[in-house]
Amino acid sequence: GAGVSQTPSNKVTEKGKYVELRCDPISGHTALYWYRQSLGQGPEFLIYFQGTGAADDSGLPNDRFFAVRPEGSVSTLKIQRTERGDSAVYLCASSPRTGGSRYFGPGTRLLVL
Amino acid sequence: DAKTTQPTSMDCAEGRAANLPCNHSTISGNEYVYWYRQIHSQGPQYIIHGLKNNETNEMASLIITEDRKSSTLILPHATLRDTAVYYCIVLKTSYDKVIFGPGTSLSVIP
Numbered sequence: 001g002a003g004v005s006q007t008p009s010n011k012v013t014e015k016g017k018y019v020e021l022r023c024d025p026i027s028g029h030t031a032l033y034w035y036r037q038s039l040g041q042g043p044e045f046l047i048y049f050q051g052t053g054a055a056d057d058s059g060l061p062n063d064r065f066f067a068v069r070p071e072g073s074v075s076t077l078k079i080q081r082t083e084r085g086d087s088a089v090y091l092c093a094s095s096p097r098t099g100g101s102r103y104f105g106p107g108t109r110l111l112v113l
Numbered sequence: 114d115a116k117t118t119q120p121t122s123m124d125c126a127e128g129r130a131a132n133l134p135c136n137h138s139t140i141s142g143n144e145y146v147y148w149y150r151q152i153h154s155q156g157p158q159y160i161i162h163g164l165k166n167n168e169t170n171e172m173a174s175l176i177i178t179e180d181r182k183s184s185t186l187i188l189p190h191a192t193l194r195d196t197a198v199y200y201c202i203v204l205k206t207s208y209d210k211v212i213f214g215p216g217t218s219l220s221v222i223p
Contacts, residue, residue: 004156042214091156101162104157
């Protein structure tokens, strides 16, 4: 079946611009997670949704980062006033239930020039 | 969450068993041991998890010591496609903030 998909696969933007990254989880998965991965590092937790609500957003680095999941399926990670340090691979994962195995998407590679 | 420590890197000859260790000496009774791997330029992939009994699936075996303070992931016949970074994570099933460490970079050598 279809796995987690993320769009775009690559995004190049300029410092100060706004970007949106989209995640389509596996159908029926109630939990959705966003991670950020810098080169040579393990994925860094950003935010976790259970259904439509953000159950844990403690990993968001600052208020320039925001994520939504209005209908409990697709999620969008929004970054305002991008900075060069935001350049990373942004990974999305979903799981069928709280605590279940996470299925990761291929990631969106964001480059801020 | 309990922290884990893993070797930074390991090599394994193709066709041989790859044994990847993980220390989790502060693991608590309701925390599971999970293993994921990440092949270059892909998202992490779930491999296996366990609580206290040894586990086996089509990908790997997981051996957890009796005191649960360490575990070993075993890839019985490593192939070149098993070259990846392997992450050992301990996690309460009711708690979803998975924290990834730097993992072990496994290189399978022809």
